[in-house]
Amino acid sequence: MTEISRDEIARVLDEIALLLEVRGENPFKTRAYRQGAEIVRDHDADIVALARDNELDGIKGIGKALQEKIHELVTTGKLEFHRKLRDDYPDGFFELFEIEGLGPKKVGALHRELGLDSIDALRKACDDGSVADLSGFGKKTASKLLEAIQRREHFAERYRLDESAAAAEAILDALAGHPATLLARSAGSLRRSRETIGDLDFIAATSQPKELTAFFAGAPFASEVIVHGDTKCSIRLDNGQQADLRAVSMEQFPFALQYFTGSKEHNVALRSRALRQGLSLNEYGFTASDGSAGTAIPEVEDERGIYKALGLDFIPPELRENRGEIEAADSGELPEPIHWENLRGTFHNHTTASDGHASLEEMATAARDLGLCYLGIADHSKASFQANGLDEERLAAQVEAIRGWNREHGDGLWLFAGTEVDILKDGSLDFSDDTLATLDYCVASIHSSFTLDEKEMTRRLVRAMENEHVTMIGHLTGRILLRRDAYAVNHEKLIDCAAETRTIIELNCNPKRFDMDWRWWRRARDKGVLCSINPDAHRPGQLQFLRLGASVAAKGWLRRRDVLNTRGLDEVKEYLDTPKARR
C-alpha cells in the first residue's frame, strides 16, 4: 500500500467537515474537523509517521477522536466514518461547492429536493425554473447561480501575486486620489504575501463612506458590481478578480486594516487572547467583552497599537498565519524582519546565451541600477535543449566573458560565473565535476522526468546535493503556480540532507514559482539550512522579483543571517571559495 500523504489526510478531514455541515451537524464540530485539516497541513514534523505510530498526543486541536481517525486513515488507507458519510453523495456533488453563492445549506437543499449531483445538472435546473421554485431560493438566486457557473468556466479563482500587486497599486492610486479618502491601504492575502491571491481587499478611512463606495462601484476598473452597500462594495475587475472595499472612520481604520489583513486563523487566535483580557475585538475596535463600563478600553492609534494592547510585539502581516507568531510575539521571539533592501545580490539568472531575453551586459546593467553589488549568471545546461542550454564549449566562452567584465567593471558590480545544471533522471548532473570546478558556483535543478514517484525524486535530489560542486538546489519542487503541481518530494528528508551536505536551498522568487514553499522555511532554518533568494530572471525587469522574494522569505520566518544574498560581496566570495564540507 502506498502511504497516504499529509494533503490527503487534510482533504479527507475537510470533506468530513463539509458533509457534516450539509447534514446540519453542530457547527463547532465541523469547525473542529476543518481546523484539524489545517493543523495536519501545517504541522512541522512528519505527521504521517506520527499518525502511523499513534503518537499524535499533544498536538493542539487534534483530540482523541481525530487522533483515532487519522491513525485509521494512515494505517488502513481508509476511514470508515468518512466512507459512510460520503456514500450518500455522488462524486459530482462536491463540485457544487465551487459555485459562488452556494454553501452547505443550499447545496444540501439542491441535492435533497432536486437530486442535483453536478454543475451540469445545476445549470439545467436553473434553466428550467426548478431551482427558482425551491423554498429559500428564487428567480434572482437562479440567475446568479447561472452567472457564477459561467464565470467559473472563464476565470481562475486565484491570481498571481505580482499581477495582483500591480492591480492593487493602480486601485490604491485611484482611491487615494478621491477627495473623500483620508487613508487607503490594501489588506488581505496580498498584504500577507501569499503565493497566490484570491480577492483584493482595500480599506479606506473616510468621513463620507457612501461617496467612496459609490466611487468604487462606478470606477473605470469595475467591470461588474457584485455588492454595493453604504460601507462595503465588491466589484469584479476585467480579469475576473474580485476587489472589496471597506469604508471606515479614521478611528476604526487600524482595526479594519488588521481584521481584513487576516488570516482568519490569526484573527481567531487574537480574539481569544483579547477575550482573556476582558476585551472583545472586531473590525471596528475594542469593547468590554461583558459590556460593563468598568473595563478599561485601550487607546489605539495604529495597527501596532492593537498588538501592543494585547501585550504583543508587532506582528508583520507576512507572519499572520497562526503558525506560532502570537506565541513568539508574546515572548519577544519574532524573527527580525527581512527587507528587500537587505539583499546585496542574487544567483539564479539567465541571459540570451540560453533562454533569457537580455545579454550579459544588459542583465549586469539592470542589476547595478537596482543597487546590487553582485549578480550570478546561471544559464541552462545542454540537457535543457528546449531552453538552448549551453554545452561545455559555450559555457567556457561565457565564463571568459564574465571574467572579462569583472576585469573591466568589477568595482561597480561583480559577476559570478555559474550554471543552472540539469539534474538528470538518476540524480547525476549534466556537467562533469571537472567542468563544474571551473565555475564560481552551481545551481542544480530538475527540468525533466517530473513523474517519478516521491522516493525516486527524493533520491535524485539527494544525490545532486551530495555533489561537492552543487552550491544550491533550484526550484525544489518544480511547481508552476496555478498551472502545474509540484513533483513529489519528501521535504523533511531533503531539508535534513541540505543541512548535512551544506547545500543551499533556493527560494525561487519568480512569482510563477515561489519554490520552496514558504511553509517549509522555518523548519529548514532551524535545521541550519541556508537560503538564497533568486528571481530566476529571464529579463532585466525580473530582477525586481527580489522584492517579492524578501516578503516571502519573511513569511517563512527567515532572518537576514539565514539568507546568503544578504551578505556582502567579500563574504560571499569567501563562502564560495570555502570547500562545501567546511562551509
Next chain:
DNA sequence: GCCGTTTTCGGCCCGACTGTTTTCAGTCG
C-alpha cells in the same frame, strides 16, 4: 469535536449584504 489563568461542562468570533422573507437564513470574508 476541542479545550481549560473564571471552566472537565459549557462555551466555541462576528458583522455586512442579499434575497426571500414579513423578521430572517445563508453566504462571505
